[in-house]
Amino acid sequence: MILLVLIASVLIAGVTVYQYREQSRDYHEQRLQRKEEQILQSISYTLRETTYPPTSENLQYIFMDEIYKIADVQNVNFNIYDLEGTLIKSSRPSFEADSISNCLDAEILNNLLVSSDRRYVEEKIAVGGKFKASYSYITDNRFKPIGIMNLPYFEDNSFSNMELREFLFRLAGVYVIMLLSAIVLAYFISKYITRSLQTIADKMNQTDLTRRNEKIYIEDSSEEIKKLVDSYNSKIDELEESAAKLARSEREQAWREMAKQVAHEIKNPLTPMRLSVQSFLRKFDPKGKDAQVKVKEFSDSMIQQIDTMSNIASAFSNFAKMPAQQNETLNVVNIVKLALDIFNEEYIHFISDEEEIVAKLDRTQLIRVVTNLVKNAIQAMNDVESPRILVTVASEGERVKISVADNGIGIADEVKEKIFEPKFTTKTSGMGLGLGMVKNIVENYNGTIDFTSQVGKGTVFSVKFPKASKNS
Numbered sequence: 001m002i003l004l005v006l007i008a009s010v011l012i013a014g015v016t017v018y019q020y021r022e023q024s025r026d027y028h029e030q031r032l033q034r035k036e037e038q039i040l041q042s043i044s045y046t047l048r049e050t051t052y053p054p055t056s057e058n059l060q061y062i063f064m065d066e067i068y069k070i071a072d073v074q075n076v077n078f079n080i081y082d083l084e085g086t087l088i089k090s091s092r093p094s095f096e097a098d099s100i101s102n103c104l105d106a107e108i109l110n111n112l113l114v115s116s117d118r119r120y121v122e123e124k125i126a127v128g129g130k131f132k133a134s135y136s137y138i139t140d141n142r143f144k145p146i147g148i149m150n151l152p153y154f155e156d157n158s159f160s161n162m163e164l165r166e167f168l169f170r171l172a173g174v175y176v177i178m179l180l181s182a183i184v185l186a187y188f189i190s191k192y193i194t195r196s197l198q199t200i201a202d203k204m205n206q207t208d209l210t211r212r213n214e215k216i217y218i219e220d221s222s223e224e225i226k227k228l229v230d231s232y233n234s235k236i237d238e239l240e241e242s243a244a245k246l247a248r249s250e251r252e253q254a255w256r257e258m259a260k261q262v263a264h265e266i267k268n269p270l271t272p273m274r275l276s277v278q279s280f281l282r283k284f285d286p287k288g289k290d291a292q293v294k295v296k297e298f299s300d301s302m303i304q305q306i307d308t309m310s311n312i313a314s315a316f317s318n319f320a321k322m323p324a325q326q327n328e329t330l331n332v333v334n335i336v337k338l339a340l341d342i343f344n345e346e347y348i349h350f351i352s353d354e355e356e357i358v359a360k361l362d363r364t365q366l367i368r369v370v371t372n373l374v375k376n377a378i379q380a381m382n383d384v385e386s387p388r389i390l391v392t393v394a395s396e397g398e399r400v401k402i403s404v405a406d407n408g409i410g411i412a413d414e415v416k417e418k419i420f421e422p423k424f425t426t427k428t429s430g431m432g433l434g435l436g437m438v439k440n441i442v443e444n445y446n447g448t449i450d451f452t453s454q455v456g457k458g459t460v461f462s463v464k465f466p467k468a469s470k471n472s
Contacts, residue, residue, distance in 0.1 A: 001182050002183055005179050005182045008175075009175040009178075012175075013168060013171065016164070017168075020160060020164045024155075024157055028153070028155045032132060032151070032153045035074065035076055036119075036134050036136060038074050039074055039076070039078055043070070043149060046062060047062065048141065050062045055146055056082050056083055056147055059080055059082065063080060068091055076151065077091045077152065078091055078149060078150060078152070079091070079150040080138065080149055080150070081147060081149075081150060082147055082148070083145060083147065085106075085108070085109050085148070087101070087103065088147065104135075112135050119135070120135045120136075121134050121135075122134075131154050132152075132154075132155065133153065134153065135148055135149070135150055136148070136149050199216065200228060200232060203232070264437075266309050268375060269309060272375075273302065275344055276298070276301065276302070276344060277302075284298075327361065327362065328362065329359075330359060330361050330363055331357065332358070332393055332465070333355060333393050335366050335367060336370050336391065336402060337350060338367065339367040340370070340391060343374060345387075345389070348374065348389045348391065349390050349391070350390075350391045350393075357394075357400045358467060358468045359400050359465050361445055368441065369441055369442065373404040373438065373461050374391065374404055376461075377405075377408065377461075380406055380408025380409050381407075382409075386407075387406070388406065389404065389405070389406045390403075391403070391404050391405075392405075396464065399447075399464045399465060400467055402465075403462045405459070406459055409455070411451070419435060419451070420449075438463075442463055446465075446466055447463060447466065448463070449461065449462070
């Protein structure tokens with residue numbers, strides 16, 4: 001409604017300006033033509049009453065004094081030229097006649113000659129308005145041209161423009177009142193129309209899958225609103241049924257995901273444990289001098305992995321986080337070394353510039369992070385002639401950085417964005433849950449994990465944890 005009022009005001013203002021200009025143009029054209037006809041009639045009358053023969057040569061004698069009388073009666077100045085365009089006589093005073101052209105342009109004479117009504121109007125733009133000059137033939141009693149009458153005319157639109165401004169001002173006042181009225185009317189009409197819609201909107205905003213939603217009941221509503229309410233109420237019933245099905249599906253999916261995660265996490269240490277046991281049986285010499293030391297190291301490594309699997313199993317049985325976080329003040333350097341003890345690959349190397357870097361972490365989860373990253377690095381070495389894995393621990397300001405670098409096959413660009421997604425894997429075996437869980441563990445301790453990789457050259461995973469404060 002407001003837009004229509006604005007469009008109407010603009011259109012009417014435009015039409016008004018156009019109409020005023022057209023009226024002004026028609027008025028000046030008709031006025032010029034009337035003045036021209038009156039002067040020509042006066043000239044014809046003078047030619048009939050004069051004693052001089054009506055010829056071009058006698059025009060200067062015929063209108064020597066008569067031109068001033070005609071100009072005074074008609075209240076307008078005009079000029080008389082001969083057929084060659086030379087000025088013969090002007091009704092203007094001598095000091096003004098100096099500005100009058102003594103000879104007409106050839107273009108004016110040509111246009112007048114070819115004109116069908118023996119009349120030509122020249123238009124020019126002057127300061128303050130438009131200037132016109134009318135040219136017509138003066139004829140004798142046989143309608144033979146004997147001279148040219150020139151009538152200068154200046155269009156004065158000051159009065160018309162003043163009227164236009166006053167009219168537009170009044171029109172603007174009327175439309176301001178109409179616009180304000182339209183705004184008020186539109187406000188109350190929209191409030192009345194949308195009152196029921198607001199009730200529906202409020203109910204929709206309150207819709208929640210986690211609780212029972214109320215239906216809408218509106219009395220004395222229109223047919224359209226009633227259809228909308230009935231549709232909403234039917235969707236509420238469908239939503240409750242869908243919510244119940246979704247809850248059951250989510251519970252089942254949660255159990256399936258938990259089972260997959262537990263199976264993956266338990267499977268991770270089993271392979272290196274099996275290899276470690278086989279290597280121990282093959283290389284262990286009961287009669288050796290350091291037999292007891294090797295047995296103790298082997299036992300500690302096995303116990304650590306068994307504890308990890310036990311924690312995972314306990315967490316699964318309680319349907320809680322896997323495993324629950326136990327913040328301890330740890331020497332990250334020693335824990336990373338301990339995590340690498342279960343791997344027998346000779347190409348795994350460890351470097352740390354410091355002997356002790358302290359952080360508050362869960363021992364079991366830190367070992368899981370390292371073993372998952374190292375295991376992924378080992379699996380990337382299948383077709384590498386000289387495999388090498390470098391695990392480093394270093395300080396970076398207030399953080400401890402753990403890096404696992406390999407010279408394996410690398411990660412393709414098209415899968416880099418999906419590498420931490422659960423269930424995503426590029427391997428032919430496994431469930432693709434390892435890196436996803438590593439990322440969750442790292443972020444639970446306000447840490448970060450990222451990687452850089454080049455296909456055919458290798459990959460570097462970097463994990464950063466906050467250090468323990470000195471007061472911890």
